[in-house]
Amino acid sequence: xRRLAKWVVAVPMxxxxxxxxxxxxxxxxxxxxxxxxYVLDRFSLTxxxxxxxxxxxxxxxxxxxxxxxxxxxVAASVFLLLLLGSMAGFALSRLPFRGSKxxxxxxxxxxxxxxxxxxxxxxxxxxxxxxxxxxxxxILAYVAQFLPFTVFLxxxxxxxxxxxxxxxxxxxxxxxxxxxxxxxxxxxxxxxxSVGILDALFCWNDVLIALLMMPSADHRTLMVGVTSLRGQxxxxxxxxxxxxxxxxxxxxxxxxxxxxxxxxGVTAGSTKG
Amino acid sequence: MPTRNxxxxxxxxxxxxxxxxxxxxxxxxxxxxxxxxxxERFAPYVLIAPAVLIIVALRLYPLxxxxxxxxxxxxxxxxxxxxxxNYLELLDDPLxxxxxxxxxxxxxxxxxxxxxxxxxxxxxxxKVPGHRFFRSVYFFPAVLSPVIVGAIFNLMLAFDGPxxxxxxxxxxxxxxxxxxxxxxxxxxxxxxxWATFGMALVVFLAGFATLDSSLLDAARVDGASLRxxxxxxxxxxxxxxxxxxxxxxxxGMLTSMFGLLYVMTSGGPEGSTYLPEYYIWxxxxxxxxxxxxxxxxxxxxxxxxxxxLLQISVLRRAGRED
Numbered sequence: 001x002r003r004l005a006k007w008v009v010a011v012p013m014x015x016x017x018x019x020x021x022x023x024x025x026x027x028x029x030x031x032x033x034x035x036x037x038y039v040l041d042r043f044s045l046t047x048x049x050x051x052x053x054x055x056x057x058x059x060x061x062x063x064x065x066x067x068x069x070x071x072x073x074v075a076a077s078v079f080l081l082l083l084l085g086s087m088a089g090f091a092l093s094r095l096p097f098r099g100s101k102x103x104x105x106x107x108x109x110x111x112x113x114x115x116x117x118x119x120x121x122x123x124x125x126x127x128x129x130x131x132x133x134x135x136x137x138x139i140l141a142y143v144a145q146f147l148p149f150t151v152f153l154x155x156x157x158x159x160x161x162x163x164x165x166x167x168x169x170x171x172x173x174x175x176x177x178x179x180x181x182x183x184x185x186x187x188x189x190x191x192x193x194s195v196g197i198l199d200a201l202f203c204w205n206d207v208l209i210a211l212l213m214m215p216s217a218d219h220r221t222l223m224v225g226v227t228s229l230r231g232q233x234x235x236x237x238x239x240x241x242x243x244x245x246x247x248x249x250x251x252x253x254x255x256x257x258x259x260x261x262x263x264x265g266v267t268a269g270s271t272k273g
Numbered sequence: 274m275p276t277r278n279x280x281x282x283x284x285x286x287x288x289x290x291x292x293x294x295x296x297x298x299x300x301x302x303x304x305x306x307x308x309x310x311x312x313e314r315f316a317p318y319v320l321i322a323p324a325v326l327i328i329v330a331l332r333l334y335p336l337x338x339x340x341x342x343x344x345x346x347x348x349x350x351x352x353x354x355x356x357x358x359n360y361l362e363l364l365d366d367p368l369x370x371x372x373x374x375x376x377x378x379x380x381x382x383x384x385x386x387x388x389x390x391x392x393x394x395x396x397x398x399x400k401v402p403g404h405r406f407f408r409s410v411y412f413f414p415a416v417l418s419p420v421i422v423g424a425i426f427n428l429m430l431a432f433d434g435p436x437x438x439x440x441x442x443x444x445x446x447x448x449x450x451x452x453x454x455x456x457x458x459x460x461x462x463x464x465x466x467w468a469t470f471g472m473a474l475v476v477f478l479a480g481f482a483t484l485d486s487s488l489l490d491a492a493r494v495d496g497a498s499l500r501x502x503x504x505x506x507x508x509x510x511x512x513x514x515x516x517x518x519x520x521x522x523x524x525g526m527l528t529s530m531f532g533l534l535y536v537m538t539s540g541g542p543e544g545s546t547y548l549p550e551y552y553i554w555x556x557x558x559x560x561x562x563x564x565x566x567x568x569x570x571x572x573x574x575x576x577x578x579x580x581x582l583l584q585i586s587v588l589r590r591a592g593r594e595d
Contacts, residue, residue, distance in 0.1 A: 005499070010402045013393065017410040020467070023425045024413075026435060030428065043435065088324035097317040103325060110332045112581075114528040116550040117574040120557050120566045121338035122331060144331035151324055176316035205418030207532045208554070223420040227536055230424065237428065244424045248417060255416050259409060262416060266472060267479035 024248070031241035038238050053242035061232055063246055065218065066225035073135060073221060074203045077142040081150045081199045082192050084143070089154025090184045094166050095176065104155065111148040115209060123212050138213045138221075142203045150195050153268050157191035158184065194265035197258050204251065222247050336574075342567035351564075359568035368540075368555075369569065372547040375458055376576060379526045379548075382462055386522050387515070390470045394477030395503060398484075408478070412471035419532025422468045427451075427537060430460060454545035457538055461546050464537070465530055472525075473518045480514030523580055527573065549573040 030038060031053055032046040057063050091097070092104050115122075122141065123132065131137030165187070169179045185192075210221040220228070229243040255262065346355040363369045393411065397404045414422065429436055430450035437447040450460040488510065492502045508515065531550050538546040540555065549569055556566035 006396075006399065006401045009396050013396060013401060013407050014403065016393075017407055020410050020414060023429050027425050027428060043438065084324045084327070087320040091317040091320040095317040095320070100317070103321060106333075107324075107328065110328050112524075112577075113332055113336055114524070114550075114573070114577065116528055116531070116553055117570045117577075118332060118335035118339055119553065120563045120570060121335035121342055123557070124338070124342075124563070125331070125335060140327070140331065144327050147324055147327055148332070176313050176320070180320065201416055205416075205420070205532075207418065207420045207535065208550075211535075211554075212558070223418050223532070226418075226420050226424060230427070230536065240424070241428065244421055248421050251416055251418070251421075252413075255413055259412065263412065263475045263479075266475050 027241050027244055027248075030238055031245045033238050035236060035238055042237075050238070053238045054246060056239050057229070057243035057246055061225070061229060061243070062218070062220070063222070063225055063229075063243055066220050066222045067246070069220065070204060070222040073138055073142070074200050076135075076139045077146075077203045078196050078200045080139065080143045081146055082196050085147060085150030085154045085195065086158075086185060086188055086192060087180065088151045089158050089188075090180050092151070092155045093158035094161065094163065094184075107148050107151050107155075111152060115145055119208070119212055126213060132213060133215055133219060135219075138210065138219075141209050141213050142206070145209060146199050146202055150199060153195050153265070154188065154191060156268065157188060161187055190261075190264075191268075193258075194261045194268065197254065197261050198265040201251065201254070201262070339567045339570050342564050343571045345564050347562045347564045355564075359565050360572075362565060363568055363572065368544050368547050369549075369552055371544055372549045372552045375546070375548055376527065378458065379462065380523070380580065382466075383519065383523055383526070386466050386470070386526070387473065387518050389466070390473035390518070391477055391515070393470070394474050394481060395507060397474075397478060398481040408474070411474050414468045415471035415475075417468065419468065419529060420536055422464060423533045423536030426464045430464075430537075451538055452542055454543045457542055458546045461530070461533055461537055462526075464533060465526060468533075469522070469525055469529075473522055476518055476521070477511070477514060480511045484510050520581055524577065527577055527580075549576070 026043075029046055030042060032048075032050050033042075033053075034050050037044075037047060037050075088107075092100055092107075122144075126132040126137050126141070131140065161184070165183060166179055169183050170176075174182060205223060206221075207223040207227065210224050214220060214224070226243060226247050229240055343359055344354055344356060345351070346353050346358070390411075393407070397408055401407070428434055431437075432447060432449055432452065436450065441447060448456060451457050484507070488506050489502060492506050497505070527548070528550060530548055531554065534540060534546055534548060534551045535554075540547045540551050549572065553566045553569045553573070556562040556569060
């Protein structure tokens with residue numbers, strides 16, 4: 001492309017970029033307004049940063065509680081996903097054993113079962129085992145949902161680790177478990193980071209699984225909490241916007257600092273699959 | 274990525290130490306490793322067992338259980354075999370018909386949802402001024418929860434919201450984005466595309482990273498226009514990436530719009546924005562019809578299988594003709 005043509009293309013792309021961030025900026029701006037300001041003119045820039053809305057959303061409807069619930073569930077789920085995913089990935093990629101190929105294919109197949117297809121029987125299973133409406137139940141549901149993806153990415157990452165490293169560590173007197181702990185976990189750190197962030201985003205952003213597994217109000221995760229905000233603040237838009245902002249800020253922070261790792265995780269499947 | 278030169282660095286030292294037989298302690302260690310090796314034959318199974326157990330118990334078993342469910346009755350007929358009754362009821366239900374019609378609409382809109390990020394990725398790859406900034410901005414909505422996206426667009430698309438205000442300023446009448454049955458489904462799909470095109474964009478850019486740039490240079494030297502370059506160089510070279518984006522975008526549209534529907538329209542107005550996943554949720558959670566919901570789940574699964582296989586075969590054939 002010629003230089004001029006590039007500038008011509010850049011104009012609509014800039015407009016699109018504006019259209020992409022404007023809804024987010026609009027919401028943040030509304031969240032900082034007083035109710036009166038909002039009713040008079042919702043588009044003007046807020047006169048002052050009105051943090052009362054954020055405080056109101058945080059305190060009054062239990063957003064603080066939901067935030068803590070989400071944090072706990074996501075942390076536990078991601079820890080388990082990375083532990084089980086890297087163990088399985090190590091076995092599937094670097095330990096020859098009977099049935100390894102079949103298990104890998106089974107794992108790939110499980111990747112293509114959407115949650116919507118199994119949600120009815122899964123909630124039945126969870127109810128039968130007494131796990132419904134409990135934290136372990138929700139955590140297990142998340143682990144089951146994102147484990148195939150995690151195993152798949154860890155396996156393909158560990159395939160790029162030279163076999164000789166594993167052999168050498170074995171000859172050095174390490175047990176298989178020792179190799180896992182001392183070699184595979186440290187060497188897999190970049191992949192664990194990428195996959196872990198993605199898993200965390202998936203769990204943090206989910207609403208369907210949480211709605212299904214955690215019916216009672218004080219077990220709500222943050223995203224379910226946001227959906228309940230809507231009904232409570234129909235006439236108080238700034239507080240509603242503040243609640244949305246609270247839920248979005250952690251993701252925004254993760255994005256600002258770890259954008260590359262997120263992109264790496266998203267694209268890992270596309271080039272290898 | 275582990276670099277290739279790590280292996281020669283590790284290998285000579287480690288194997289050398291094991292072969293030097295003089296040191297008793299080394300030999301003992303070697304022997305111990307071998308003995309342990311025998312008792313560790315099951316180690317791979319131990320390592321993989323938790324993952325396999327969870328996947329089998331909480332994904333594969335429910336899949337079978339669900340198909341089974343779909344042939345049994347609800348309510349009083351709970352547990353008894355009813356044959357295809359649930360499936361017949363589904364086909365008769367106007368809400369499910371709308372849901373299927375909307376799936377058809379999504380399939381029709383799919384090329385648009387793939388072409389937009391593809392074109393944008395091409396421009397970013399060609400280093401349009403500000404390309405790094407564009408990339409970061411475009412990707413951001415893709416990491417937001419559908420719930421947050423839906424909540425934001427509830428504000429944006431409100432009848433007295435910013436979008437209608439903007440349209441009013443340029444002389445166009447207000448549109449009832451989420452209240453008009455003919456408009457709402459397009460509004461929701463539009464928001465879905467807004468929220469996910471960054472994901473496809475990043476995948477396309479990863480594909481471009483593997484593109485042989487000398488091909489593009491050669492095309493330019495030969496005087497090819499941008500359109501010709503895209504058609505004859507970029508699309509054939511990226512056929513695998515394009516195929517991947519098609520399939521993942523379709524899966525995304527069929528399985529990740531629940532949050533948007535739940536927050537923005539609740540399936541309305543007049544049931545016009547129903548999708549199979551929302552239908553399943555309503556039948557299971559609100560109507561207490563788990564068997565009927567299971568039948569809908571099975572239909573959704575079949576749709577996804579068919580669409581996925583069709584796309585792969587169509588795209589493969591298109592790739593071969595080029």
